[in-house]
Amino acid sequence: MGNLETKMLADQLDAQTIEAPVYITGLARAGTTILLEIIARHPHVATHQYRDFPFIYTPFWWHQTLQQNAPKQLESAERAHGDRLEVTPESPEAMEEMLWMAFFDGLHDPSQSNVLDADTTNEKFERFYRDHIRKLLLAEGKTRYAAKGNYNVTRLEYLLALFPDARFIVPVRRPQNQVASLRKQHKLFTKAAREHPRSVAHLQRVGHYEFGADRRAINAGDRKLVASVESLWKTDTSADQVRGWARYWAHLYGYLADRLDANPKLRDAVHLVRYEDLCSNTERELHALLDHAQLTDSQDAIVAHYAERISAPSYYSPDFSDEERAAIDEETAEVAGWFGY
Numbered sequence: 001m002g003n004l005e006t007k008m009l010a011d012q013l014d015a016q017t018i019e020a021p022v023y024i025t026g027l028a029r030a031g032t033t034i035l036l037e038i039i040a041r042h043p044h045v046a047t048h049q050y051r052d053f054p055f056i057y058t059p060f061w062w063h064q065t066l067q068q069n070a071p072k073q074l075e076s077a078e079r080a081h082g083d084r085l086e087v088t089p090e091s092p093e094a095m096e097e098m099l100w101m102a103f104f105d106g107l108h109d110p111s112q113s114n115v116l117d118a119d120t121t122n123e124k125f126e127r128f129y130r131d132h133i134r135k136l137l138l139a140e141g142k143t144r145y146a147a148k149g150n151y152n153v154t155r156l157e158y159l160l161a162l163f164p165d166a167r168f169i170v171p172v173r174r175p176q177n178q179v180a181s182l183r184k185q186h187k188l189f190t191k192a193a194r195e196h197p198r199s200v201a202h203l204q205r206v207g208h209y210e211f212g213a214d215r216r217a218i219n220a221g222d223r224k225l226v227a228s229v230e231s232l233w234k235t236d237t238s239a240d241q242v243r244g245w246a247r248y249w250a251h252l253y254g255y256l257a258d259r260l261d262a263n264p265k266l267r268d269a270v271h272l273v274r275y276e277d278l279c280s281n282t283e284r285e286l287h288a289l290l291d292h293a294q295l296t297d298s299q300d301a302i303v304a305h306y307a308e309r310i311s312a313p314s315y316y317s318p319d320f321s322d323e324e325r326a327a328i329d330e331e332t333a334e335v336a337g338w339f340g341y
Contacts, residue, residue, distance in 0.1 A: 029173065034310065173276070
């Protein structure tokens, strides 16, 4: 259906360009969602939305259908993560993982490397993906595309090969706090899976394996390390599970640090956002974020809108034992130092 839509829109798509797409990616619970919301607020930016599921493959036709039938007023509600963020069906959301899963095998198989680098080629995907982005831009009458996708953290160099002018935004968070949030969300989603078993199938369809009954680690090229993370996660000991999260944190952000050190072009394309700085120096961080994304017009209005809305979470705090804190520090100290922690 997506290919048929592309064929019927061929003349219009020929005139549609893809300029500096913006990708927000990183380990979950570091602020990817609020950063996507900020970028999506720019009047020139098109993103996927909650209501795009399951018609992700035909963005133009689905957008036309929504324009004719969508309700005029949409009530917001706190999302399933229980983290103060309220959403509506029109809220921006990570949806494009379904496209990746349709063309690549083993993307979420922890037993093999999930890295897609500059040497990766998949002509069918690349053609479909570029057409998909152009259709979304055409449907929304926008000029810039933005997407949140945590799994793209191991695909940065592939995406940069596809779009040499791409802009990447990668949030990072102090290990103690990010591990606490990861553990909290996993417990929440695991409980939800017991109460609503069908929710697991939905998460599998949309490609969300970060938490819950079908949690899967991203393999950034070290099968032995990932196996050790999974082994720690499976224990009944809280300290071991915490160590598993910490080791996983170091695995992904260590991979990112290595690639930024090795690839100057990637380093120039990536903007790191420390969660703590975003909460404590919001205006400064948002100006730097929008400058990097090359979204300078309307910048002041966007910054003003979020300046008083972003703050560190007050509804929970890490409750680790001394043993757990020591495990986090032991696993993450070297990589955390690279990011200034």
